[in-house]
Amino acid sequence: MDLEKIAFDRVIERRGTGSAKWDLAEPDLLPLWIADMDFEAPAAVREALIERARHGIFGYGAPAPSCDEAIAAWLERRHGWAVDGEQFCFCPGVIPAVSVLIRLFTLPGEGVILQTPVYYPFYECVTRNGRHIVENPLVFDGSRYAMDFDDLEQKAADPRTTAVILCSPHNPVGRVWTEEELRRFGEICLRHGLFVIADEIHGDLVYRPNRQIPFASLDEAFAASSATCVAPSKTFNLAGLQFSTIIIADRQKRERFRNELMALGLKRPNVFAQAAAEAAYRHGEAWLEALLEYLEGNIAFVEDFLARHLPQLRLIRPEGTYLAWIDCRALGLSAQELEGLMLHNAKVWLDEGHIFGPAGAGFERVVLACPRPILEEALKRIEKAVNSLSR
Numbered sequence: 001m002d003l004e005k006i007a008f009d010r011v012i013e014r015r016g017t018g019s020a021k022w023d024l025a026e027p028d029l030l031p032l033w034i035a036d037m038d039f040e041a042p043a044a045v046r047e048a049l050i051e052r053a054r055h056g057i058f059g060y061g062a063p064a065p066s067c068d069e070a071i072a073a074w075l076e077r078r079h080g081w082a083v084d085g086e087q088f089c090f091c092p093g094v095i096p097a098v099s100v101l102i103r104l105f106t107l108p109g110e111g112v113i114l115q116t117p118v119y120y121p122f123y124e125c126v127t128r129n130g131r132h133i134v135e136n137p138l139v140f141d142g143s144r145y146a147m148d149f150d151d152l153e154q155k156a157a158d159p160r161t162t163a164v165i166l167c168s169p170h171n172p173v174g175r176v177w178t179e180e181e182l183r184r185f186g187e188i189c190l191r192h193g194l195f196v197i198a199d200e201i202h203g204d205l206v207y208r209p210n211r212q213i214p215f216a217s218l219d220e221a222f223a224a225s226s227a228t229c230v231a232p233s234k235t236f237n238l239a240g241l242q243f244s245t246i247i248i249a250d251r252q253k254r255e256r257f258r259n260e261l262m263a264l265g266l267k268r269p270n271v272f273a274q275a276a277a278e279a280a281y282r283h284g285e286a287w288l289e290a291l292l293e294y295l296e297g298n299i300a301f302v303e304d305f306l307a308r309h310l311p312q313l314r315l316i317r318p319e320g321t322y323l324a325w326i327d328c329r330a331l332g333l334s335a336q337e338l339e340g341l342m343l344h345n346a347k348v349w350l351d352e353g354h355i356f357g358p359a360g361a362g363f364e365r366v367v368l369a370c371p372r373p374i375l376e377e378a379l380k381r382i383e384k385a386v387n388s389l390s391r
């Protein structure tokens with residue numbers, strides 16, 4: 001069997017499978033909102049899960065050294081990051097990890113920097129834990145986003161601001177940060193003693209010639225004052241299994257993180273999640289390459305469709321992630337009107353730009369990780385709805 005012969009174009013029914021994306025959507029809505037893929041996981045992952053299920057005994061799991069080895073080998077092979085598996089801490093999800101890291105390495109009332117517009121659950125990780133958000137808005141030149149280093153320096157200089165979340169690659173704007181950007185960012189954080197939470201969950205989904213550079217791999221001092229979150233959940237579409245790895249170089253910080261997870265009763269990986277993660281990291285590379293090629297095809301398809309049929313809308317071409325950030329401001333609609341247009345007229349469920357922060361108003365985030373026929377249907381629905389505006 002050719003394990004990697006995958007038909008990404010095949011539409012697979014997901015309604016009725018307990019899927020957040022599909023089962024929370026009204027039957028007439030086409031969902032392209034939450035960041036998961038409408039593709040089957042790699043065959044090797046499905047085989048590993050079936051094998052584990054066949055064993056029939058599902059008692060408490062223990063962290064498997066072979067899984068850590070697979071993760072370490074993956075990071076070295078894919079990202080040139082030779083990191084000792086000793087530094088790995090299991091956590092079910094990245095978002096719970098971000099919250100725990102904020103609670104451990106900042107004090108109540110302190111500020112945590114977010115580079116906005118950004119993945120909206122970060123806001124709650126900060127505010128629900130009694131810290132406050134300090135915005136370091138990205139600058140947008142009309143086609144590409146960049147970090148505002150002067151503003152970062154200024155915000156970081158406030159002693160009441162003690163941490164920053166680095167979203168790398170960046171959700172929703174699709175930037176893959178360059179080495180130069182990461183070094184500049186890291187130097188500022190070091191200068192002002194900021195703890196860096198590097199969320200690299202999208203790090204495997206990067207389009208050539210861009211290259212994912214793990215923040216902590218650049219400098220020992222960066223590694224010592226940061227925690228990096230990686231997971232197979234975006235890469236291999238395993239988000240529902242809940243498995244992530246938090247990499248913490250500093251021994252004391254790592255122990256504090258592990259102890260906190262113990263205190264929360266979160267020390268044991270789900271046995272299915274771990275089997276799937278290990279199979280994915282060991283055997284999923286060819287599948288990932290095929291996926292990236294398909295996603296690039298989807299990006300090109302959207303770009304072409306917009307140019308031909310919806311020139312008012314503009315795709316901010318992602319360098320990484322399977323997220324399309326689409327500038328709809330030329331339609332001249334308020335955030336509420338734009339949402340109404342998509343949801344009620346076009347009947348597509350997207351993530352509204354403003355939920356990522358005020359600078360996202362007028363943008364839509366579209367998950368591109370679906371068979372092209374679904375993407376085409378969504379775009380046609382949007383075209384029809386937009387055309388109805390001018391009548």
Ligand SMILES: Cc1ncc(COP(=O)(O)O)c(C=O)c1O
Nearest residue numbers: 035093094095096119171199201
């Ligand atoms: C940047 C980023 N971090 C974290 C998550 C979610 O991670 P988890 O499901 O492991 O909590 C997502 C999901 O879309 C994301 O885009």
